[in-house]
Amino acid sequence: MKKKILMFGWEFPPHNSGGLGTACHGLTKALIKKQTEIIFVLPKKLKGVDESFLKIISPDAPYTVMHAFDSPLSPYLNVKSYASDVFKDEPIYGRDLFEEVSRYAFFGEAIAKRRDFQIIHAHDWLSFGAGIKAKEKTGNPLIVHVHATEFDRGGGNSIDSRVYKIEREGMEKADKVIANSNFMKSIIVRHYGIPEEKIEVVHNGIDFSEEDTATESMHKIKEAGKKIVLFVGRLTLQKGPDYFITCAKKVCDFSDDIFFVISGSGDMEQQLLEKVAAMGISDKVLFTGFLRGERLKEMYKMADLFVLPSVSEPFGITPLESLINGTPVLLSKQSGVSEVLEHALKVDFWDTEEMANKIISALNYEPVCNCLKEYGRKEARNITWDKAAEKCIDIYNTL
Amino acid sequence: MPSVIYKIMPSVCFYFQVHQPFRIKKYSFFDIGKDSSYFDEEKDSELNNRFVMQKVAHKCYIPTNKMLLHLLRKYPDFHFSFSFSGVALEQMEKYSPEALASFQELVDTGRVEILGETYYHSLAFLYSKEEFRKQVLMNRRKIEELFSVKPRIFRCTELAYSNDIAKEAEKMGFKGILGEGVDSILGWRSPNFLYKSKGADIKLFLKNYRLSDDIAFRFSERSWKEYPLTADKFANWLSQANGSGETVNLFMDYETFGEHQWEETGIFKFLEDLPEKVLRDKDNNFLTLSQCENRYPVRDEIDVHHITSWADLERDLSAWMGNEMQKDALQKLYALEKDVLATGDEEIIDCWRKLQTSDQVYYMSTKGMGDGTVHNYFSPYGSPYDAFIYFINVLSDFKLRIKDNQKKYVERNKAEV
Numbered sequence: 101m102k103k104k105i106l107m108f109g110w111e112f113p114p115h116n117s118g119g120l121g122t123a124c125h126g127l128t129k130a131l132i133k134k135q136t137e138i139i140f141v142l143p144k145k146l147k148g149v150d151e152s153f154l155k156i157i158s159p160d161a162p163y164t165v166m167h168a169f170d171s172p173l174s175p176y177l178n179v180k181s182y183a184s185d186v187f188k189d190e191p192i193y194g195r196d197l198f199e200e201v202s203r204y205a206f207f208g209e210a211i212a213k214r215r216d217f218q219i220i221h222a223h224d225w226l227s228f229g230a231g232i233k234a235k236e237k238t239g240n241p242l243i244v245h246v247h248a249t250e251f252d253r254g255g256g257n258s259i260d261s262r263v264y265k266i267e268r269e270g271m272e273k274a275d276k277v278i279a280n281s282n283f284m285k286s287i288i289v290r291h292y293g294i295p296e297e298k299i300e301v302v303h304n305g306i307d308f309s310e311e312d313t314a315t316e317s318m319h320k321i322k323e324a325g326k327k328i329v330l331f332v333g334r335l336t337l338q339k340g341p342d343y344f345i346t347c348a349k350k351v352c353d354f355s356d357d358i359f360f361v362i363s364g365s366g367d368m369e370q371q372l373l374e375k376v377a378a379m380g381i382s383d384k385v386l387f388t389g390f391l392r393g394e395r396l397k398e399m400y401k402m403a404d405l406f407v408l409p410s411v412s413e414p415f416g417i418t419p420l421e422s423l424i425n426g427t428p429v430l431l432s433k434q435s436g437v438s439e440v441l442e443h444a445l446k447v448d449f450w451d452t453e454e455m456a457n458k459i460i461s462a463l464n465y466e467p468v469c470n471c472l473k474e475y476g477r478k479e480a481r482n483i484t485w486d487k488a489a490e491k492c493i494d495i496y497n498t499l
Numbered sequence: 500m501p502s503v504i505y506k507i508m509p510s511v512c513f514y515f516q517v518h519q520p521f522r523i524k525k526y527s528f529f530d531i532g533k534d535s536s537y538f539d540e541e542k543d544s545e546l547n548n549r550f551v552m553q554k555v556a557h558k559c560y561i562p563t564n565k566m567l568l569h570l571l572r573k574y575p576d577f578h579f580s581f582s583f584s585g586v587a588l589e590q591m592e593k594y595s596p597e598a599l600a601s602f603q604e605l606v607d608t609g610r611v612e613i614l615g616e617t618y619y620h621s622l623a624f625l626y627s628k629e630e631f632r633k634q635v636l637m638n639r640r641k642i643e644e645l646f647s648v649k650p651r652i653f654r655c656t657e658l659a660y661s662n663d664i665a666k667e668a669e670k671m672g673f674k675g676i677l678g679e680g681v682d683s684i685l686g687w688r689s690p691n692f693l694y695k696s697k698g699a700d701i702k703l704f705l706k707n708y709r710l711s712d713d714i715a716f717r718f719s720e721r722s723w724k725e726y727p728l729t730a731d732k733f734a735n736w737l738s739q740a741n742g743s744g745e746t747v748n749l750f751m752d753y754e755t756f757g758e759h760q761w762e763e764t765g766i767f768k769f770l771e772d773l774p775e776k777v778l779r780d781k782d783n784n785f786l787t788l789s790q791c792e793n794r795y796p797v798r799d800e801i802d803v804h805h806i807t808s809w810a811d812l813e814r815d816l817s818a819w820m821g822n823e824m825q826k827d828a829l830q831k832l833y834a835l836e837k838d839v840l841a842t843g844d845e846e847i848i849d850c851w852r853k854l855q856t857s858d859q860v861y862y863m864s865t866k867g868m869g870d871g872t873v874h875n876y877f878s879p880y881g882s883p884y885d886a887f888i889y890f891i892n893v894l895s896d897f898k899l900r901i902k903d904n905q906k907k908y909v910e911r912n913k914a915e916v
Contacts, residue, residue: 354529442868445884457527461888464528467827468884468891475865 103496104137106217106234108208108227110175111142113392118334119417120175120247123280124223126307130489136496139215141230143171143204169207173200173226176334178253179260198262205229212237219496221245225263228270241275241499245302246284251291252338252412268292275499278302278492281436284414300495303440305485306420327358327463330403330427332396332418333410335366340409340432340449345372347409349379350456358384358463363399365390400425404469405462409449410435419444423480428472430458440483443476509691509740510786510794511777512704513579514654514677515753517602518620519555519587520858522546522879526889531896538853545879549594556591556598559757564601566770571608574774578610578787581753582654585618585634585641586856592645599645606646612787613642615650615673621855622656622819624664625806626833634852635671652676652788656857658706658750658809659816662802665696665703673701675792677750679809680705684801691744693795697802702792705801706750706809710736715751719764727765730772738780745795746786750809811866818864824887825860831894835901842904850897854890862886 109124128138172182172193182197194200208230212220220242222231228244235242250263271277271292277299279285285299329348333339341362348360362372362385369387376385391399400406406422406429413435420437422429431438432449445462447455462468524540540546570577581602591599605611617623617634618641624631635653642650652675653668660678668676680690688694690705713733717723725732740747752759760766777783786794810818820826832854839851862878863886880886 442882443865443884444882446881453529454527457529457892458888460528461892462884465827465888465891467823468887470823471865472884475868479868 102135102137103219104139104217105131105496106139106141106212106215106220106240108141108220108222108230108234110223110227111144118176119415120224122307122417123247123304123415126305126485127488127492129307130305130485131492133486134489134493136489136493139211139217140166141208141211142166142168143173143226144168145170145172167211169204171200171204171207173204175224175226176253177226178263201226201229201266205233209233209237212240219243219499221492222270223247225250225267225270228266232270232273235273242273243276243278243495243499244270244274245278245280246271246288246414247280248338248414249284249287249291251287252284252414254337274298276300276495278495280304280415281439283434283436283439287412287414300491302488302491302495303436303483304415304417304420305483305488306417306424306480307485308424308481325357327404328361328402329358329459329463330361330363330399330406330422331409332363332391332399332406332422333408335362335364335368335372337368338410338412339364339366340411341368341372342375343409343411343449343452343455344407345375345379345385347407347452347455347459348376348385349381350452351459352381352384354456354460358459360385361388361399361403362386363388363391363396396421397425400427403427405430405459407455407459408432408435408437409455411449413437420480420483423473423476426473426477428462428469428476430455430462441476441479443472443479445472509737509744509782510746510784510791511737512746512748512786512788512791514614514748514750514788515579515581515755516654516751517560517581517587517753518584519548519552519590520620520856521548521586521590521853522551523854523859523886523889523893525885526892526896528888528892531892532899535896535900537850537893537896548590551879552590552594552598555754555758556595558762559754560591560595560598561601562762562767563753563756563770564598564605566767567611568601568605568608570771570774571605571610574778574785576778576784577774578612578785578790580612580614580652580787581606582614582616583638583642584616584620584856585638586620586853588641588645603646606648610787612652612789613646613648613650614677614788615639615642615653615668615671617656619852619855620656620857621852622659622816622829622857622860623833623855624655624659624667625816626829627836628667630833630836631667632671652704652792657816657819659806660703660803660808661806662696662698662804664806665701666699669696669699669701675702675704675788677704677748677788678706678801678803679807679814680708680748681807681814684803684807688799689744691740691747692798693746693791694799694801695797697800702797703801704746704748704788704791706748708809710747711749711751714749714769715755715759718755718760718766718769728769730769730776733769733773734776734779734783737777738783745798746791818866819857819860822863822865822883824863824865824883828860828863828887828890828894831891835898838901838905842901842908844904847897847900847904854894854897859886859890863890 110121112125179197194203212234220231220234223245224247231242250259271294279299279301285301288294331344335341351358376382400422406427408416408419408431410432416435416437419429430445433446434449438446445458521538523537543550618637619634653673654677655664658679665676690707694703696703718728756766807814808816862880863883865883
């Protein structure tokens, strides 16, 4: 029997600000296709328009509804950014991040009271409180789905103990924990003391449409002989942009024909710009700011090699996007996506010497890129949300 | 094939392949022009050739040789064959003289045959017949030097076989040649007879891949319905060939014993028990390939135009030249032939040939990857891409060395004039 799911998720593209919204969108769409009914709850700034609204996500699944909770919560908020970025003039919002999280939890409880469902599925810590409240109210089993933890976001430093506590409580009170990679699972076991048998791994998937792979016209725009190495991601410690730049320096010392492009924004932007200038490679390292949609797709297509240098990457969807767009990838071994992609170059994020070796070698020897591109694209197209949804349904059925 | 079979004694012909490549170390782009030692990984790892040779000698060569010597002493009718790559023998001399001595002891009994092959375990046949012949002769000299015997039967790298290879082997004086018993070339015929190669006067031994792979691949596979495989059961299967075959050719890597199939799987016990169980049936015996060649007539002719091998389901060379990286690596490597030989520098020539060892391109194979299935391609490198990158970086350095050498040569000549 199909179960009805109460899901606490995040804004879908194009309004999302990172991978979590994309993941929620992909998984939800695939679950709905498999006739799973979902009550999708998400925080969203409604600017006082309505206390909540109801919307049909897909005409195929008329029972699938979306509830928005008027809140400035978004996936990558931390205590500091909440304090500085969030409107102060909305009296209904919490005074700090934790107050807002608990306000959301009570909304979760209210929804649970009003709706009929069998399973609760909550994505990442900001929604764990809502999940727990819903469980307490109804007695229905709770799944917490972990896409990133405080250990990943902080790049190993600056763990906020209050965030950690909420994460840990969510995992402990849950009936099942879903990790998006074995890499993530090992962090959950090691740092949160959750028993292995309580954790299931469900790898992310990738959405693509046929035209994504069609045009290669952007390649022609590129100057003859010049190669582009691309970084896409938030400019934070976790994503390893500083390792990317250290590596770029090594490559630039060696070759004049390789350019580096950094697409993204974040708290390290200023620091990275200064580092690039200090190294004397500011003509070789270009910052594009945050790209999305068509412009990001074009960037992928223009690049000759995509690099994911993350220090700690629970999954990492961008390499799959790159492959779908026909650009081969080099991955940090400290990433979940490297568990599911075989047709990729792989290095330890800290081994910038080997990273540089592989970048130069790949760009110098055509057969490497050709094989990576051809086989990698095929492989990426096989990593689908459909498979992830099937695994989730299997897990729902065990509860 | 005779229409009426009276009494045919099936002979068991074991041939074991002994080979170890010189593995390339993790050679970075930044090493090009600075480091000309390619094969000497310093740390103990699967890339350190001394480490691997000593490990394999300890786990496989020495204990298996001891067992086989014991069996030769116990059963006067026990015979079998080996084929050694020159690069394996060279590494044994350097890193495990004990293993080499134990092989010599076996061959000294006179009941163990050694086959001929290329010294560098290469696919040179495909790119340069001249180079191929040189390597076969080099291997022959090495075998004569170490074992005082002369190979009569030929096996090509990876059991590669075609009409052309057979013709070449015949020209070099070999009386027999080995091939894979591929269904598509046999048709309704059985691998358990001797054949003749089309267009060459040379006898062809075809591997019985079912029985060979029962030992080499399936022996420890718990999901196999015949698991566990006992000597008794296997001997019964062999006796079933009685009446429908003259020779059962069991060809496999020698590392099957103790290295691919670990000691804990019971592989040594299996080997120890096998002669007794096989010889229990008075119709059975064990022969070397030359004895077999002398004893049995040719039953039919086999015609093979495309090269077959003992690898994968395809039984072709796609594991060595299936993707663009492999083709590129081989083509670039063999394109250097003239320049390399022109240097007259022994070290450079030897290095070029070590790069020809088939394992180097095998490590670059992408077959079966990324389709979600488990692929059992063994490689000491992280991925085929790494293997290609290290190889091609080495090749780039190697080309610089050739150029350097040419410059020196020109200068030397000038000086002499």
